[in-house]
Amino acid sequence: MSSDGRRHAIEKMRRAGVPDLAIEVFGRYYDQLEAGDTGLVPEDSIEPVLDVTDLSQVRISPDEQAEALSRTVLIKLNGGLGTSMGMDRAKSLLPVRDGLSFLDIIAGQVRHSRRVAGVQLPLLLMDSFRTRDDSLAALDAHPDLAVAGLAPDFVQHQEPKLLVDSLEPVEWPADPSLEWCPPGHGDIYVALQTTGLLDELIERGFRYANTSNADNLGAAPDGRIAGWFAASGAPYAPELCRRTPADRKGGHLGRRKSDGRIILRDTAQTPEEDMRWFTDETRHPYFHTNNLWFDLVALRDALAARDGIPGLPLIRNRKHVDPTDKESPEVYQVECALGAVVELFDDPAPVLVERDRFLPVKTTDDLLVLRSDAYEVGEDYRLRLVPERAPLVDLDPRHYKRIADFDARFPAGAPSLRNARRLVVEGDWTFGAGVVATGDVRLRDPGEPATIPDGTDLAEFAAGQRRDADGTDDTVEQDEDGSTA
Numbered sequence: 001m002s003s004d005g006r007r008h009a010i011e012k013m014r015r016a017g018v019p020d021l022a023i024e025v026f027g028r029y030y031d032q033l034e035a036g037d038t039g040l041v042p043e044d045s046i047e048p049v050l051d052v053t054d055l056s057q058v059r060i061s062p063d064e065q066a067e068a069l070s071r072t073v074l075i076k077l078n079g080g081l082g083t084s085m086g087m088d089r090a091k092s093l094l095p096v097r098d099g100l101s102f103l104d105i106i107a108g109q110v111r112h113s114r115r116v117a118g119v120q121l122p123l124l125l126m127d128s129f130r131t132r133d134d135s136l137a138a139l140d141a142h143p144d145l146a147v148a149g150l151a152p153d154f155v156q157h158q159e160p161k162l163l164v165d166s167l168e169p170v171e172w173p174a175d176p177s178l179e180w181c182p183p184g185h186g187d188i189y190v191a192l193q194t195t196g197l198l199d200e201l202i203e204r205g206f207r208y209a210n211t212s213n214a215d216n217l218g219a220a221p222d223g224r225i226a227g228w229f230a231a232s233g234a235p236y237a238p239e240l241c242r243r244t245p246a247d248r249k250g251g252h253l254g255r256r257k258s259d260g261r262i263i264l265r266d267t268a269q270t271p272e273e274d275m276r277w278f279t280d281e282t283r284h285p286y287f288h289t290n291n292l293w294f295d296l297v298a299l300r301d302a303l304a305a306r307d308g309i310p311g312l313p314l315i316r317n318r319k320h321v322d323p324t325d326k327e328s329p330e331v332y333q334v335e336c337a338l339g340a341v342v343e344l345f346d347d348p349a350p351v352l353v354e355r356d357r358f359l360p361v362k363t364t365d366d367l368l369v370l371r372s373d374a375y376e377v378g379e380d381y382r383l384r385l386v387p388e389r390a391p392l393v394d395l396d397p398r399h400y401k402r403i404a405d406f407d408a409r410f411p412a413g414a415p416s417l418r419n420a421r422r423l424v425v426e427g428d429w430t431f432g433a434g435v436v437a438t439g440d441v442r443l444r445d446p447g448e449p450a451t452i453p454d455g456t457d458l459a460e461f462a463a464g465q466r467r468d469a470d471g472t473d474d475t476v477e478q479d480e481d482g483s484t485a
Helices: 005-015 020-034 062-069 102-117 132-139 185-194 197-203 223-232 272-278 296-304 338-344 364-371 403-409 458-470
Strands: 046-048 072-078 095-097 123-127 153-155 208-213 236-242 252-256 262-265 286-295 315-320 330-335 375-377 383-385 392-395 416-425 429-431 436-443 450-452
Touching: 005 020, 020 185, 020 330, 062 102, 062 223, 072 102, 072 185, 095 102, 095 364, 102 123, 102 132, 123 132, 123 185, 132 153, 153 185, 185 197, 185 296, 185 338, 197 296, 208 223, 208 296, 223 236, 223 286, 236 338, 252 286, 262 338, 286 296, 286 338, 296 338, 364 392, 364 403, 403 429, 436 458
Parallel strands: 072 123, 072 208, 123 153, 392 416, 416 436, 429 450
Antiparallel strands: 046 252, 208 286, 236 286, 252 262, 315 330, 375 383
């Protein structure tokens, strides 16, 4: 490794105007990386966290809800570009329903909550250097969201990507902006300090913050959780959901054996040999939604006790400097997780919430379900699942992974999925209008681009494919967990 890599990276950050506190945090992570720290959390170092508050058993009066929301600020994590879906701007600007983007729907949710509870409920975006301009321009369509004297956003810091073989900051003249990356959502705790926003919010009378990913439309403002959190006196509360076989990759909490602290463990922090435990929904029955509640004063005090440095566990993320070019040099992105802040507090209070609080869109598979009639959007702009369980969608990544290709293949919109259990699409199909999926459907690869005619019943269409191919029975094989193979 290069002994000069750390110095070169820090010099680069100083030239870019990165604040000293953010540079110091990066420097500490660099030292860990250089020392060979992988950030891995072995299964034998933790115990499952089973003691959680079940929100469904909590009763909070409307007055208590309104009082708590009046002192709450809503922070949406808006730094993601959606590069895995072929996007080059904020994912929150992607249309989701009836031409409305994630950001439009979030704005509607905030307006509704303000009106019902009679509170101001500020909305703050945590942008990255890549998403800020487009996102602020989109907010111009919602001027009523502004709270007098309070900025609509703040920006994550940026840090250099580091070459895997030398830990030197990478140089990429073809697009110098790709030499930089955000330090993960956990940078929020440093950014709130360096911008002065943490002190400003407290001075303006706000006591609680609710943070969530901008691509999770389930995390609407919620007076019940706000009221419960305020009454609990807890410094911090992560929202958890009960895990199913479909949630095997979701991060979870664990109690560290060495000191009894509750910690967050993500997939990237799990040794390969321990993934069988990580994905075991019986051993770790709850997954972490990345919806968090924290007491602003408690957060300020916890950070002050550490000279402003959160000291969250390292996440070493291995990528290519150009995510679209697998031949470009491999780099490390040094990150930390938002929810890892749990270990700063002596008495965090995990809370079990309904599954409808977790509706992330990470792939076009997820997007197709949200765009379909499996969900309805109410006057409160909340998305509600129509069937008992959301259908599972598995689209051929060769043809549907990138949003432009996906949209081109659903020119008339999503097929009806409210009566579907699973839709698997193999090959290159373009879907007509009024297409309906029921039960379990697998479309076989036609071998060349093909079209599903308007009004097609996909179950019948797929059954015809199977009969034409090999005369097999129309039933779809199922795995032990009940999902189709």
